[in-house]
Amino acid sequence: MLKHWPPLNALRGFEAAARLGSFHKAAEELHLTQSAISQQIRSLEGFLEQPLFLRNGRRVALTDAGFDLLSTTQSLLQQLAVGIRRLDQYRKPNQLVVNTTPAFARHWLVPHLADFHRQHPQVDLWLLTTDETPDMATQTIDIAVRDDLSAQAECSFRVLLEDRLYPACHPDLLDTPVDRRTTLHGEREMDWSHWQVQGGRDVGQHSQGLNFSDPGLLLDAAAQGLGIALVSQLLAAPARERGLLVPLDDQRVRGPKWACLVHRDSEADPLSKSFCDWLSRSLQIRVALE
Numbered sequence: 001m002l003k004h005w006p007p008l009n010a011l012r013g014f015e016a017a018a019r020l021g022s023f024h025k026a027a028e029e030l031h032l033t034q035s036a037i038s039q040q041i042r043s044l045e046g047f048l049e050q051p052l053f054l055r056n057g058r059r060v061a062l063t064d065a066g067f068d069l070l071s072t073t074q075s076l077l078q079q080l081a082v083g084i085r086r087l088d089q090y091r092k093p094n095q096l097v098v099n100t101t102p103a104f105a106r107h108w109l110v111p112h113l114a115d116f117h118r119q120h121p122q123v124d125l126w127l128l129t130t131d132e133t134p135d136m137a138t139q140t141i142d143i144a145v146r147d148d149l150s151a152q153a154e155c156s157f158r159v160l161l162e163d164r165l166y167p168a169c170h171p172d173l174l175d176t177p178v179d180r181r182t183t184l185h186g187e188r189e190m191d192w193s194h195w196q197v198q199g200g201r202d203v204g205q206h207s208q209g210l211n212f213s214d215p216g217l218l219l220d221a222a223a224q225g226l227g228i229a230l231v232s233q234l235l236a237a238p239a240r241e242r243g244l245l246v247p248l249d250d251q252r253v254r255g256p257k258w259a260c261l262v263h264r265d266s267e268a269d270p271l272s273k274s275f276c277d278w279l280s281r282s283l284q285i286r287v288a289l290e
Contacts, residue, residue, distance in 0.1 A: 103216030182227030
């Protein structure tokens, strides 16, 4: 695709000349000679095979095609400038890039981040959420905290805790007859087949209902009273504390293992150690409260 692009320097010169209405002023702004700007414009017009300016002596005005290209060029250059400025975040001295799932970020990590920030205000944390497990060898990530992790090369792997699952619903649904409650289905361990295989008792779940690929949305749906769901003990704790979820059974079954990967280059970093120590301690406190 790049071979069909006009020269980027010519686009920059065209934008300046079109915006300022003068080849001379464009040359001053870009620290070039006027003849260099003129050459860039001629090169661009040759590439596009149509004039972009109407020339009348020293005065120039845009053609209709020039007006059209100006809008496109300004949008392109602005987007490029924003993208380049965004790269500054990769060289912040105290930056720590943490990857996790959207569900863990929304239902556990973000609600606890104030505590981490209070203890470690020097850490410039960048929280990167993805549905897919990251490749730590090719992505700029210091730590990954997820329930779908396995060991990767050049990383230390550590299981933080094994989650427990239980069926739950909004308190208002308790007055609804069991056979009229909608069943909410998740994926992997959040699927009701996992509950049954692990010996979970029948709580009125049906094979039909509403289906969710994101365990966080599944939890939100249950907390809003849409139906009964198999939920994570760890992630559902805030909803239970707010009275939005109640267990349908005292039984608990094995859930996913929450683990962390720390890239080899980040292992000795005090920022990574601070986050990992805080995370492990906070998760253990949560488990002790359950």
